[in-house]
Amino acid sequence: MMEPIQHGAPSDADLMERVRGGDRDAFAGVVDLHKDAVVNYLARLTGDRDRAEDLAQEAFLRLWRSAGSYVEQGYLRAFLFRIATNLVRSEERREKRFRLLLPFLGRRDHDEPAAPSGLLLQELHRKVAGAVAALPLRYRVPLVLHEIEGWSYVDIARELGCREGTVKSRIHRGRQHLRQKLEPYWQGGTAWKTTA
């Protein structure tokens, strides 16, 4: 699990100690250090850049509100990712309930987001991001943490509160789902096509 290291800068532990005392400047420091990682993580989980930004704000607000009960263990980013994951989980549960009442709203189309340009690589990235966001959350979280954030199986298992074997199994299932989604666009090697 990679944590930012800036020589001479206050550590997460120092900053959070001050945040617990209500220091807003320290909190701004925490946000600056981790905002890009949290936004990127949420963008991969949701497939929606705007939603990711909203949820990232909410994640930091929850950190501020729960600072009094935060126990320093050297993994502030993991703590933030956990808050972010729970926010996505809660939101998806709410959306599922709303869809039962309001079928005309429809489901967010993760597979075909709007394409601002015709570049092949951007199209491919959009398809991949959409495919990831459409995965069941139990596969999506460990897959993103491992493949995109570079976490080890051990770290993911500790964070999710499950066994390492379970993490490997879920990542494997997630890859299988992605292969099924993306195979129609793969021409072999590194060649891709934008239509199936």
Next chain:
Amino acid sequence: MEDHSVGRLLRELPRETARPGFTRRVLARLDEPAGAISHGASWRHRLAMAATTAAVAALVLSAGVVRYEQSREAARTAEARRLLQEIRAEHEQLEQEIRALSEPPKVYVGGDEGMDLVVGLDKIPAEDGPAPAAYRVDTF
């Protein structure tokens, strides 16, 4: 398509970064109450919340109307049962009176401390009918 191809695809996704002013926007929201919907919440979310609230209100209202109608119906039923009971009691009384009229009359003719003499008029042969004793020459 191999697993490593999938992994490579994911790792090659461009990394998103927070938009300018992100920290300022977070700090501006520090004093809002917990649970407030963020300013950037989608229109779908707000519309869905409004529709859910309206649906719940409609359900509660209709449940209240149904309960009111049910209570009125129960009162009407109880009144009908009471009237029916009164009619049945009156009917029973009338039947008793009719039975009493149907029973053959008995006439008390005398007696002493140990015996009462009663004549049941239904015992009198029909062809004779009751008549004063002075008119009869036989006894029965």
